[in-house]
Amino acid sequence: MGVARQDGRWVNSSDADAHPAIITSSYDIVLTPNKRVLTLAPIPPEKIAYALARYSRSPDSIRESIEWVRSHDSRKFLESFYFQYGHASIADLGHAVICFEGISELAATEIEQEPLWDGQAKSSRYQDFSRSGFIMPGELEGENAALYRQTGEALLATYGEVRELARARLKEKLPRPADMAADAYERNLAARAFDVARYLLFWGVPTNVGQVVSIRTIEKQIRRLKASPYEELRSLGDELAQACAAPPECVWDASWEAEPIAPTLARHSEPDAHAARARADLRLWAEQNLPPAAGAGSVYVDLMRPSNIPAEIAATLLYPVTNRPFRELYDIACAWSPRQRAEVFDVALASRTRRDEILAGFRGGLYCYDLVIDVGAYRDLQRHRRCQKYRQEYAGGLGFETPELVEEAGAREIYNRAMSHAFETMRRLPSPACHYLLPFGARSRFLFKMDFAEVEYVSKLRSGVKGHFSYRRIAWEMKCKMEELEPELGRLIEATPPWIEDPLRR
Secondary structure, eight states, rough: EEEEETEEEEEEGGGGSSSOOOOTTTTBBBOOSSOOOOOOOOOHHHHHHHHHHHHHTSSSSSSHHHHHHHHHHHHHHHHIIIIISSOOOGGGGGEEHHHEEEEEEEHHHHTTTOOOOOOOEEOSSSSSTTOOOOOOOOOOOHHHHHHHHHHHHHHHHHHHHHHHHHHHOOOOOOOOOSSSSSHHHHHHHHHHHHHHHHGGBBBBBEEEHHHHEEEHHHHHHHHHHHTTTTHHHHHHHHHHHHTSSSSSSSSSSSTSSSOOOOHHHHHHHHOOHHHHHHHHHHHHHHHHHHHOOOOOOOOSSSEEESSHHHHHHHHHGGGGGSSSSSHHHHHHHHSSSSSHHHHHHHHHHHHTTTOOOOOOOOOSSSEEEEEEEHHHHHHTTTOSSSEEEEEEEOOTTTTTTHHHHHTTTHHHHHHHHHHHHHHHHHHHHHHEEEGGGBBTBBHHHHHHHHHHHHHHHHHHHHTTTSSSHHHHHHHHHHHHHHHHOHHHHHHHOOOOOOOOTTTTTO
């Protein structure tokens, strides 16, 4: 390609007729390429991060940057600029596809907890889990392991019974429309029956998760998993680091010479000691300093718009380490002096090092929804990313939900017996391994912080007739609470009331 001067301006001579030159001032050199949009074939994540980082720091084209990376060591670059100098955004430029197979549902929820996360998990609405088996927590041995196994088998057996009873009742209640194909009708009935039976699934049932995330997110994920109180998650953190240091298990083109996806990252993924230590410190502080609990009844959906930001942050930091409603913690923190609230902040940050990010408790959202909901519904709502999410311990102290169809199908007795047995066994097993027996129908407490746009999106999407009846109710309540707090905004949410149903629509 030649560069020619025309009337005091420099243009690409080979393209002068095809493309008008972009002129910013006289004597600017402007090269108009044949293409302005270039696609790149899959490249190992660390290498593409290096190529794009260099691309942003030089006048070269992406072709030249990729060629440069072929002959230079990306590991040295990442060692210096990402891990030593803290240029964290570089690691956002390389993405990897990673799958987790045969992990527990509990582990899946923790894997998906990263704010910048894209992925999918195995659905409980379209697959039969009655013969899936379940994950045995590594912490359980001897009599405890036998007790866990017995209760897990009983839950899955009841799951199969309830599914069949629910399906039979649905078939009796909802005859096939004349314009619906028989196979479509059977699929819809089966999905609705799974919706009811899934309340008897529990955190220990196995699932698969596929994710597409950046190197930076993988690093945070590994560090967080390695510091988990659950043995399964700690071992998954180790396996994830090892997988990053090895060539990929699956390749599209067999002729391609596979390289490790993120070998440098694997050497810099120590456990996130700060988050684990802060949680323990805050729990101890709460036990020693919070006044007696108010003992007020639980509200399923409670909405607040905090005006005292320091009090909101203090309440958020204490929320996961207590079993108290967010409103109660916020009111307590509002009554404290600035010095008392500062004590909570100092306890939370005491173990923080230069490399540690500030805790998630310091993140905010305009509106705070404190939800007492079944964990199956949380499993679905957790997928929303434009919000901050916090949970309290899976203690099983808030009872469980019973779908209406369980009563209609004559399954209440076996359903209640299985649920009660699971809660009784949980109380006999050591924590945190006992959490693996928590049924999806069990209630727990979760805090969601978000802006109005996210409230509108969640309420509209999750209240639709195709959704699960549990989170449909929650989404509708979120709209109703917004109408009470912000009438001007609440009226803008086009949510579907839960009493409007179309059971045969998927």
